[in-house]
Amino acid sequence: MLKSTKYTWRQSPIKTLQNKLRILGLDLNVFEEDPILFCTFKHRLSGKFRGNLKRYQPLLSLVNQRHWQWQVDVIWEFLFNSSILEASYAMIETLLNAP
Helix, strand or coil: CCCCCCCCCCCCHHHHHHHHHHHCCCCCHHHHHCHHHHHHHHHHHHCCCCHHHHHHHHHHHHCCCCCHHHHHHHHHHHHHCCCCCCCHHHHHHHHHHCC
16 A cells, blocks of 8 residues: 555645545554554655755654654645745754654
């Protein structure tokens, strides 16, 4: 399922996953329950950070299995639904490190 998931960034990766999982009768909780599946998801997602987004790839290392949904949404919102500023990296990093 993850291999067939194409992240285009037009839609949140969370929404893309949700749609794929729904077809299989699953929900997003599978990533919270299975560490191998979660790591595979992060690896697939990190492949999308190329070109001018390459400097943001290390942010994925801050995404954890417990809070991954809102963390990925924060990264997506900042990078694709707002203007990227010099301080964007620091702002995203601060949000992802918040308890």
